[in-house]
Amino acid sequence: MSVHIEGDAGQVIGPVPRRLFGSFVEHMGRSVYTGLYEPGHSTSDERGFRGDVLELVRELGPTVVRYPGGNFVSGYRWEDGVGPDRPRRLDPSWHSVESNRFGLHEFVAWAEAAGIEVMYAVNLGTRGIQEATDVLEYCNHPGGTELSERRRANGADRPFGFKLWCLGNEMDGPWQIGHKTADEYGRLAAETARVMRMIDPGLELVVAGSSHADMPTFGEWERTVLRHTAGLVDHISLHAYYQELHGDTDSYLASGAALDAYIGTVAGIIDELGLDVGISVDEWNVWDLRRWNEVDQARLAEGGWREHPRIIEDDYTVTDAVVVGSLLSSLLRNVDRVTMANQAQLVNVIAPIRTEPGGPAWRQSTFHPFQRVAALAGGSSLRLSVEGPRLRTAQHGEVDLVDVAATVEDSGRGAVFLTNRATAAPTEVRLRLRGARFGVYAAETLTAPDGESRHAVNTAVSQPVRPVPLPGTAVTSDPGGTTITVTLPPLSWTVLQLSPEAGGHA
Incomplete structure (x- = not known):
């Protein structure tokens, strides 16, 4: 043939944005604990950051990392992860216990060590406008206020200066803590964006689009949310996961074409509304959802409430790597509409990098297409x-x-x-x-x-x-x-x- x-x-279609090669770290499973962070590991530094993982992350080449979720963020209290006293909390989203030993300051230090921009997500599930403005003031205000001085007292004299902010996560999904209708979420996102811009006009804000293209509200969700937030946000998110179903390899290998169509539909809605909004594909990957639904969730329920349980640690095959390569090509073909993208996730959880506690870190098959494209796709x-x-x-x-x-x-x-x-x-x-x-x-x-x-x-x-x-x-x-x-x-x-x-x- x-x-x-x-x-x-x-x-040309357009310039290749460096943020196209982003990744994602969520407090989920072993993404953080025994992934990025493992005090006592033979390669860890005095902060507990695994040196072998940092080395592989630098080789992989992500340019921006979305944090701290994901579903996790919709029940997260950011204050729990700063300062000397860190409470243990239940995390209902992943049926686990969050120790909060690793929090905001630790992640900023880790991102600086990795040379990666932070994309921070705020909780619009159990919380809202006040929480978003509080964490913004804590992170970005130079000093002289209660929250900025608290940051300085916690060891960060200079502000973090986060530019990219996500307004919640997958709020269209019934599985999401604080799930809302499009009107409820759109109004909350608009009011949150308005106040955040009063504090820091230079922010880039991402409003939550549909969780996937098969959601029954897909399309109307985007129209409603964008009407509420018109003129207030810079990007709308798009989440896309693909898997091989019932041995249908050909359809799985066509996932890049499916992503092209998904992006095209969202772009068409943006044009229909006459808006200048980019598309943030801030969760994408291949993921065996069957295993999550049939195996991992049952194991979580049987195991009770534990810290960083092993969940969705997919073993990626040659076929998976080929599909990831085609998804990266889809992103490159759509640079006139896609302003950024984040492969979900970075370590252990459906990730290109895997680790064992106390043991080695290694490259999964999907590591390689991402690394090559991030290193070579420019101009x-x-x-x-x-x-x-x-x-x-x-x-x-x-x-x-x-x-x-x-x-x-x-x-x-x-x-x-x-x-x-x-x-x-x-x-x-x-x-x-x-x-x-x-x-x-x-x-x-x-x-x-x-x-x-x-x-x-x-x-x-x-x-x-x-x-x-x-x-x-x-x-x-x-x-x-x-x-x-x-x-x-x-x-x-x-x-x-x-x-x-x-x-x-x-």
Whole structure:
């Protein structure tokens, strides 16, 4: 099979925002405790931050991290996580006990150590306007008030200066503590945004959109909430999780096309209302929800109230990594509407990084596409067209057999990201880029390792799933542009790194 892809170096979708490569840390399961934070671990520093995890986070390259939730935030009292006296509390959202040993100051110090911007979420479930303005004053006001002086007394003389704020989380969901109708939430979000801007006019605010595209209120929720908050917020959130259902691999591999459609629908609603609002895909990933619903929740109920129980620690396969690669390509194809995105989550909980208490940290299969895209996708995203065989799926209709995104920087360096959705055979790709002469100085692919299936995973003792060099990439240049020919293995995710020099082979 062969696929032909056409593009022009001068035809761009838009600049690639660095916040597109965000992540998410929630007080849930082992995301924080024995994930980021484990006093006494052999690699931990005097603050209890695991050094092996910090090293992997820096390698992964997230640019912004959403914190502290998630469902957790809708019952969270931020004051519990500051100062010397930290109460233990029940966390109903994840049926666990929160010790509050790790709180706001610890997270700020961890984010600074990792070189990551903080995206802070406020509780609009059990609390509201006052709590939001209190935590804003505590975090961002220089001094001279009760709350800012309390921050200084707790060891942070300079304000944290958070710019990005989420107004609650998934308030359309009946599972959410403090679940509200669209009118109830929209009015609360608007009033909260209005007062927060009185305190700090330079904030960027994210209002909560639908929890997923199959919510019965999807669409009308966005219209109602955006009408209430028009002129007060900068972004609306979109949450998207994908999984393989009933062995339908083809539909699972088409998840990137489903995300394209989801983003397009939300963008259409924004345009319908005549608003200048970006889309924040601030929770996205692949997630085995069946296991959560059928296994993890039952285990939580049977185990009683415990600190940081093991929940949704999915073991990610080759197939999962290929789908994550296609979801990243979807984000790149939509940079004209998507202003930021956060893969959920960072460590242990449906995460690219896993740890064992007292033991090692390692890269899951999904670590690799995120790391490569975060490191290589810069400059502008190119507009491309695909011609060739299509894949017929039960859930998403027909989609391109090969999914593609490409970026080019002003320096002439660039990257092409290719997902081969064909599961049984390789696919030859001929990529024609007009208007520029490129070389290919590296080609890597992630596919099933020799002798292993598409279900291969990485573990604490063995990490066979990783990108490997892809030989045979041919490049020809002429005055009109560059033609790249590459053969993609079946069920694979491939990255080509472009150089500004004409011709050459990877």
